[in-house]
Amino acid sequence: MKKKLKVYLACTGVGIINRGIETFARECFDGLHGTEGLQIELFKGAGEEKTDEQRLWNVPRNGKIAQLLGKLIKRNGYVVEQLSSFLPFVYQIKKGKPDIIFYSDSNLGFQLYWWRKQIGVPYRLIFSNGGPCHPPFSRTDYVQQVAPFYLEQALKAGESPSKHFLVPYGINVPQGNPLLNQNERQNLKQRLGLPIDRPIIISVGWISATHKRMDYVVDEVAALPEPRPYLVMLGHINEDSQTIINQATLRLGKEGFTALSVPYEQVSQYYQVSDIFVLGSLQEGFGRVYLEALIHGLPCIVHDHPVMRYVLGSEGTFADLSKPSAMTQAIAQILQQPQSPQAIIHRREYVRKRFSWKNLIPAYMDMFHSCL
Numbered sequence: 001m002k003k004k005l006k007v008y009l010a011c012t013g014v015g016i017i018n019r020g021i022e023t024f025a026r027e028c029f030d031g032l033h034g035t036e037g038l039q040i041e042l043f044k045g046a047g048e049e050k051t052d053e054q055r056l057w058n059v060p061r062n063g064k065i066a067q068l069l070g071k072l073i074k075r076n077g078y079v080v081e082q083l084s085s086f087l088p089f090v091y092q093i094k095k096g097k098p099d100i101i102f103y104s105d106s107n108l109g110f111q112l113y114w115w116r117k118q119i120g121v122p123y124r125l126i127f128s129n130g131g132p133c134h135p136p137f138s139r140t141d142y143v144q145q146v147a148p149f150y151l152e153q154a155l156k157a158g159e160s161p162s163k164h165f166l167v168p169y170g171i172n173v174p175q176g177n178p179l180l181n182q183n184e185r186q187n188l189k190q191r192l193g194l195p196i197d198r199p200i201i202i203s204v205g206w207i208s209a210t211h212k213r214m215d216y217v218v219d220e221v222a223a224l225p226e227p228r229p230y231l232v233m234l235g236h237i238n239e240d241s242q243t244i245i246n247q248a249t250l251r252l253g254k255e256g257f258t259a260l261s262v263p264y265e266q267v268s269q270y271y272q273v274s275d276i277f278v279l280g281s282l283q284e285g286f287g288r289v290y291l292e293a294l295i296h297g298l299p300c301i302v303h304d305h306p307v308m309r310y311v312l313g314s315e316g317t318f319a320d321l322s323k324p325s326a327m328t329q330a331i332a333q334i335l336q337q338p339q340s341p342q343a344i345i346h347r348r349e350y351v352r353k354r355f356s357w358k359n360l361i362p363a364y365m366d367m368f369h370s371c372l
Helices: 020-032 065-074 077-084 086-098 106-114 148-156 182-192 214-222 241-252 264-272 288-295 304-315 326-335 339-354 356-372
Strands: 005-009 036-046 054-055 100-103 124-129 142-145 164-166 200-204 232-233 257-260 276-278 300-303 316-319
Touching: 005 020, 005 086, 005 142, 005 356, 020 036, 020 054, 020 148, 020 356, 036 086, 065 077, 065 214, 077 106, 086 106, 100 106, 106 124, 124 200, 142 148, 148 164, 148 304, 164 257, 164 300, 182 264, 200 214, 200 288, 214 232, 214 241, 214 326, 232 356, 241 257, 264 288, 276 288, 276 339, 288 300, 288 304, 288 339, 300 326, 304 339, 316 326
Parallel strands: 005 036, 005 100, 036 054, 100 124, 124 142, 142 164, 200 232, 200 276, 232 257, 276 300, 300 316
Antiparallel strands: none
């Protein structure tokens, strides 16, 4: 009987925080688990242990201990979390002897690269570059590039083509169609405490002015004539978020927006009742939220960038979001064009064809085997 390829998928943030790389790791394991010829195991930072899912001891990034240790070593809690999980992970590596370690957290990967000889297991390292990081990639064996833009950037910097694989993020696409029944949508809006008589604009990401540029989103929605759409901002909330919430209260009024951090499994309910998805970021490593929005049939307004064009293809509305009024104009145009059921269904099928795990499993298996 042919030996199965053993892959350890490590992501300390799974169970602790929901960013792009954590939701990717979670869905990557679920999508690839059970594939013929593959034994994949997930090593996460928190949550229930299940078949082939193990919890690594760590100092969680959002705790007081991690913050204190981070100040002592002049790093942040995220780095502390990764470094603290290293020795527990070494124990698992020596015990299970994986062929490949697949990871997105670079600081953990650096340790696995530096100490591989001492660990005594000849594993191969694949860094999933969804952050993204930029060349050189000298402290890993191979790199999964999730968009052509970053692959081209690496090759132009002199990286070996044999070291890099273009394999996009996958995503779980539900069976059937998006929610189309208007009565069901209205009932769900009421349960979520959202207005039933206004279009809903949704933006998903860290509620901050940095990177996701939620301040820009607030200003662009506020520039629409009244009665304007209702804005839903979902994502990580920290001390930086209060500035955005204060801005939204001033510009939109308390009855004009919601800013929430909800469990990942509840985010889909907000997508289901929304009418337009927007994101103010000027660059992305990949942008899984774009696929989430398309799965629920939403038109997407995004910055005109090669990564966004790769992910969204013909299904995106692209504008120069570095300029004031660009998003406002795009929202106004979409609001004037009623969305047909056919267009809503087509967006989900676009994601299913290009990015569903069922269709991407061969590409991931080819990448794993090529690394050996």
